[in-house]
Amino acid sequence: MRWTIDPTFYPSARVAMESPPEKLAYVVALNPAAQSNGSLENPRGDILAVVDLDPDSKTYGQIVSQLEMPYPGDELHHFGWNACSSSLCPQSPHPHLERRYLVVPGLRSSRIYVIDTKPNPLFPEITKIIEPEVLKKRTGYSRPHTVHCGPEGIYVSALGNDKGEGPGGIFILDHFSFDPLGMWEIDRGPQYYAYDFWWHINQDILISSEWGTPPMVEQGVVGSLLMEGKYGHRLHLWDMRKRKHLQLLDLGEDNQMALELRPAHDPRKSYGFAGVVISRKDLSASVWLWFRDNSGWQIKKVIEIPALSVEQEKLPTLLKPFGKVPPLITDIDLSLDDKYLYVSCWGTGELRKYEVADPYNPELVGCLKIGGIGFQYSHPKNPQKALNGGPQMVEVSRDGKRIYLTNSLYWAWDEQFYPSGIEGWMVKIQSTPKSFEFEKDFFIEFAGFRPHQVRLQGGDSSTDSFCFP
Template identity: 35%
Template sequence: MVEPIELYWKCGLANPHTSHCLGSGQIMISCMGDPSGNAKGGFVLLDGETFEVISNWEHQGEAAPFGYDFWYQPRHNVMISTEWGAPKALVNGFNPAHVQEGLYGSALNIWDWTTHKKLQRLDLGEEGAIPLEVRFLHEPSAAEGYVGCALNSTVFRFYKTAEGDWAAEKVISIPNKKVEGWMLPEMPGLITDILISLDDRYLYFSNWLHGDIRQYDITDRRNPQLVGQVFLGGSIVRDGPIRVLEDPENQEQPRPCIIKGKRIAGSPQMLQLSLDGRRLYTTTSLYSGWDKQFYPDMIREGSVMMQINVDTVDGGLALNEDFLVDFGKEPDGPVLAHELRYPGGDCTSDIWL
């Protein structure tokens, strides 16, 4: 176990998030803040055998303004990291005023993988506010990928330009729904997790507020096509307190999601895909402070894991109604399960050289 005090003393960091194994045998973990809860996007190196904290990966004074996820691509000598927000702002839930106060990020940070120097801060603007999960294509020679941006429910494609720097373009946008009975007059989808199938054909993401998972064919990298969608709970179920007044996509409010007699409290959040691409798994907890704000029933009942069957030929998603892992029934529960990992590697942790 890595104690918080080790991160403080040796690296001046706190709030660890994403981990990746390196070719050197070390483990690298991104962090979101400093010990006082201020935003700070730095990286910790651990010994791969003893798990001892070694040092920062970035040079002193070169941490990014915000931290969250990261992905590296050795063939292009690059690492890209994303930005959530200051831990002291997000710990107790989401306050829209904090966005205007500059406590949430909106950029991709581009790093030289060999020298560990920060090369570029690629600002995605208002439409790209709160960029969370970042995914390169799995093909190791590819110099492009996608990032899901939570606040305005957009997906940006990032790519290496002919000049050798990096650029981004918006390729997917999920419209807000006009609602009543909620904290704001419009509800975003709130894209919280994305992943790419191992064959680089499909992109998946979860809309944690609306309650759906979407599947896009990304054969044409600049023009993703929606080919699958399934609602599994969320904030706009038709028998809930929130009423949708206007939906640009003209979708009916979904029915509650009930699996094996249990009504799902919460919404699809973290995703993981089987290596053959046929089974998509999702858990429902985002972050305890946000869970408590948006899905208080999940705090009392615990989160769940669900499984979706995937049509890998023509596209399409269908809930497996015989599969449910209920973390509310844990011996010391209820608990809030979050990340999913396959033993031996999976779609969101493997990086090929």
């Protein structure tokens, strides 16, 4: 425990934007061999890679170390810090915590790793492992998915219950021991599917989204369920203190898989954005705005991105009947000043930049292309090399000037949409009000691994929540 406030805790998003640039990135990457070849004699585990982001360093733009997990087949997913700026919130202060540990869930194994970055940030170490049996017994959940640092504990969403079915939900880990404390929900109401969650922390409102139960996602998209509108298409509002379901916001059965949530960073604002992967009507993707006005909480579609036609022979089997590539919005990220929303289209290979100072009327102000189904857009460092995968997880630096992309979604889904296999890469983008372009010499290849999510040392735009305007 610290007796001074961690310098990476910021009372407001504005102060966070004035902080020093990040020098390291932590990236989880999947070992596909452990999933695809069950007969492999000694398959390797997934890794946490440390990437040098300091332009003055001799190893800039390189992987400087890899921490390999001791078990194969975890499928490391949306990890997060043990503590962040929410520790300064006056309603539940913990100012003597420090942003030190990465809490890394294994989505397929239901195992959670606690990784210490403090002794040597370049060579982090596993300090605790929460085994699946302990997690299921203590919380009633399995398939941990997303980690967020809250003021009174570490919140983690889970896709399934202890039997690997539904309902999914949220559980909490203790800030200090990392022991699972139990199921978060007291009254879940009609909520059954789970995925992401975030909050309007000053207003005691938590919002959660929907994907599906483990059997609906672990072997890839189930076409019949998609066309029948059976995947998640609702958002849920909760009383954060009472842990009670308040309201359901239904996007309609045509809008399948309501996934990533990004609330406004300014605690005075009552709105946020939700990404929807696909429309069963026309394969388009969309972004929706939830907001509160005099009539209460509501939701409306504010961005729609159409599917694109591609030659039949370039399409994976799943898409051949349609003759089109869906955008497949798999991540969105909002800059700390609430001005720019970045939307990754994993299918069409696009990263879109929207100006959202008026959240009800987003304006497209930039679009970069890399990878993509049937497109295989290259990177400036090697313009002759066709790339697979596409913009998947997107992370924005605290000052909003640097964007980091990785290209792997989830093993079974990678195999469906990119059947020739995904060669892992990570790229960097420079973003200002006047420019939006790839950094030409920053292209990191993950030999034998597929990178999923990036966390920046000291925090980033999807890590912290702030209690002061």
